[in-house]
Structures are given as structure tokens and as C-alpha cells.
Amino acid sequence: MHALAGLATTTYPAHLFEVLIAYGCQPSVQRNAAARAARGAILYFLDDDSVVEPDFLERAACHYRDGRVAAVGGPSLTPASDTPLQRAIGIAFASAVGGGGVRNRYRKSGSARYSSDNELILCNLSFRRDLFLAHEGLDERLYPNEENELMDRLQREGHQLVHDPELAVERSQRRSYRAFVRQMYGYGRGRGEQTLIAGALKPITLAPSLLLIYALVVPLLGIPLLMLPLLAYFAIALLASLQGSLASKDAGVFPRLLLVYPTLHLVYGAGVIRGLLRPRYRGGKQTHWDVEVRRVKAFSD
Template identity: 75%
Template sequence: MRPGPAALPKFSIIIPVKPEGDVRALSALSQATYPEELFEVLVAYGRQPSVQRNVAARDAKGEILYFLDDDSLVDPGFLERAASHYREPKVAAVGGPSLTPATDSPLQRAIGIAFTSPVGGGGVRNRYRKSGSARYSNDSELILCNLSFRRDIFLTHEGLDERLYPNEENELMDRLQREGHLLVHDPELAIVRSQRKSYRAYVRQMYGYGRGRGEQTLISGKLKPVSLVPSLFLVYILLLPFLAGGIFLLPLLCYLAVVAAASVAGSIAGRDLALLPRLLLVFPTLHLVYGAGVLRGLARPRYRGGKQTHWEVEIRRVKAFA
């Protein structure tokens, strides 16, 4: 039996977007099957996503904050599914993966395949694929373009750390877990969201992800050794011309073999040979550029560069509670 409206929580859906940017997510939200009187949609316009989300959270009126990106395409029943997990009082956050649409270009699909591969996405690959059933998890499986929090807990913890972007949600979830709160990853809460359209945009994305991880490491004081592996590999590549002896080439040859195998496997899984040359580029780019970003974040975090500029945030309530 479906719970009545009185048994369901109220949701505030929050979408950060650049000034006057297009909000593609609204088209899918218009098909949501959750009771009209139990959810609102706030679009936060600005240039600092962490700040935009925090400002909107303070203005929100729902019990649950559901963060989406401007291009996150949800399933009509996603709020019902998320609500079911919040029946457990210790659950502080619920989210699902971000899937690459089949209609994306070969480059975009190659990026998506790399993210879901053990060679590319590694321990965070479940952010980008449906795998298993709903479970208690951690920040390695949750992603901010499809993530909800209890509003009271979010605000009690002062929301997202505005010094960070990206990785601001990871830092918050780390804090929540240390206090004993539960996080839920539900593969059936998947959204559909396209990957970067150009190689240049992908490079910027990977560099930003790495830099955010480095900055998060400094802020939290908690080092995840696996996050340093790409950086160590980058250092090895840079030092290789100065290392004498063929034995030093062995790690590189092994790496190239692994990348080649993963690229072939990805193109077969994607049923498109056009993916192969792109995967051969995408995998090394992911590792090396991410590694460079981590080093930059550790060495020169942006939040130590002086006073931060806070751009104006405009909140538009495009759908109020009915």
C-alpha cells in the first residue's frame, strides 16, 4: 500500500546554475509522481555552486534537500524511492548514480565507460553505474548531482564547506559518518546526465576533481592513500627520462597493457569500435590530469589564496508547495 501524504516527507529540490543558464532538469521534474503539495523546486543562480546550494538550503522549506545539477534527468518516481530510505531515523543522506545516456557522442560515452571501469573510476565507479541493490555506503558511491540530505542535519553542520568545489559533498559526508549517521546508495535512484562534450572540457573536469581532492585532504586532515596513486604515477612519468636501465620501463609497459586491455573491453561492452581510440586517450588523461590536480590542490589550495569573492546568489522558486 502506498503511504498517504501525511506519512511522506516534504522535499526541496535544489538546482545550482550559472546566471541565466538553461535548466534541462526541469523537464524531467515536471513528470514527477510525488504529491504536488509535498515538493518544491528552487533554482539557485550564481557562480559558486557550493555557496548557491547553501543559500538555497537556508531558504528551502522541505524536510529533505535534494540536490540535482542543471542537466540531471530524474525518473518520475525518484522522490518516492528516496523517501522510503528516510524512514530509518539514522539515515542522513540518500543518493544514486549518474548514468551516461546512450545518445551521447563516442567521446562522451568513452568518458562514461572509463568512469565505470575499475581501471578508470576505481573505487568510485559506482557513482556512474547501476550495481547491486540499495545499501548503506560512503562518499565513494555518492555524487552531488544526485544526492539528498535531511535539512536539519545539513544546516546543523553548516552545509557544504564553501572553500571546496568540487568535493564539498565528500567533506560533509565524511563528517556525518564520523558522527554515526548513515548514508544510503540506491542504484535505482539513478539519473541520466551527459558527459563533457569536448576533450578540453574533460581535461578541465579531471583537473578540477583532482584539485578538489587535494584541497579536501588538507581541510579534513584525512589522507586516502589511493587518491595519491595517480600523482605518484605522474611523478614517475616525469622522472622516467632521467632513470637509466630498462627495468624502470616495466611499470610503464604494464600500465600501457592494462589501459589497452581496458580500452578493448570498454569498446566491446559499448558495442562500438569508435570507442577504442577514444578510450586509449581518455584513460591516461584521467590518471595523469587528475594526479596533477591533486598535487596542485595539496601545494596551492585556492582557499589560502586570500579573501574569497562571494558572488551574488539569486533564488527562484520555480515550483512552490501546492
């Protein structure tokens, strides 16, 4: 497990932190169970493939000296050792055309700052444990987007969120195109479900869905003039693919980016529609799943 290997090299005093692993099939439920079992003041959530820097706990702890701060996190970077497809996915996520307002989740940009859920990602995110538990943790009806829903609630109450670009982890992208399609559909569906739970719609949420509907309907109308925006979209995707390939000095990602960009937008848009029309959750907030939490390292004092 990559995360455990990285934790073995941390420079944070060994007797001041503990490590718990939550096993199960519903990540939001697993994380809540681990949070209840934890004994520290700060919860730090990592995925099992998140590769951390040795000083990451020290960097995160410094931000919590500000009593207004409820959550601290950093970006998830794509390793240079990933395959061309994985690198293309990482480039798209980190670009204005692909990632848009959430692209800083996937790149180092600027300095540490107060931020929003747009820049924070759960594979590299910490919370004050008392606030996390006081808000009943992550909404267990959601996966993904469970962290976004919680951070929205915290910010509405006046708490601050911090994005620190130097608090970065490395984490590989999906290995196959099929897995990437499932990922984007799940991301979109989670956003649609989160929108229903929050009862507030961000207009940008619907942009990929409107693009999908437009791309499906306009060719059927047989009006060439209405095809111009669609052609403009593909021209933008072409230019973004070329720019991504040149900026990364990696010609191998260019043909893959040509596929990744439309997939990212259109499949995500389909997921949003599904999440809005047929959410997976039913009834109240809590669900029941089998979860096992193992404490692999405990406080030593």
C-alpha cells in the first residue's frame, strides 16, 4: 500500500500520530467509521495509493494554528511514471479546458490560501476531528462528492478551508479508458446527487450536460449553422490537446488528449443528468454497510 510506505518516512514525531485503515465497499462510510475510532485532534484522509511527502503532516498542522480553519488539503499530482493515457488524463484535469474551476486539485499553483471545495480533494484532505464529528461527518448517501457537501456546510457556517499547493501527493490516474469513463460518470452522478441534497444548483454544474444534449440533438436537426458551436468546441479541444502535449514535452499524450477531453465533458454531463433524475440514495442520511477499521499504528505516549 503506497500510502503506508510514505507514512513510514514522515518527519512528524512518531509518537504524535496514529494510522487507521478502513476496509469496506462505501468510502464515505469507511471514512466516518475511521474518524469515530480515531483519537487525534486532526483527521487526515488519504487513499491507499496517495504518495505523500515526508513533511506533509507538519505542513498541515501549521495551518490549524488558525482557529478558523476547519479543513486543509493539497493537490493530487499525476506521477511522471504513469502511462501516456494516465498522463493525458492528468493533463486534462489540470487544464482550464478540462478541469476548469477545479483544476488546482491536480496541479501546483500559487501559495497556501483560504479556498473552497473547488481546490480540495478527498485523497489528500484533513479536518478538525471535533468539527467533523459535530457535523456527522461525510454524508453517507454520497460517493463521490461527499467531501464537497461537508465543506459546503462548513463554509456556510463561517469556517475556513485552506489549499496548500506544497501539501501535494502523487496519485496515479485510471489505468484504462474504460475505467476513466466509469470515473467521469461517477463524478458527474455524484455532483448531481450532491446538488439535490444541498438544494442549490451551481449553473456551471449543468454546462457539460447541456453540451451533451446539444451534441446529440443538433446533428438531427439538419441545420448546418447550428453545428458551428460544436465545431468550435472540437477546435478548442484540439488546441488544448496540442498545448498540453507541447507544455509537457510529451508527444505521446496528444492523440490521447483528443479522446480524453470530449470524454471528460460528455460522460460527466451524462452522469450529472443521471444523478439529478435517479439518485442512488433513498430515505434518510444514514446507511448501513459492513466496515472494518484497523489501527496499524497507535500513539506511543
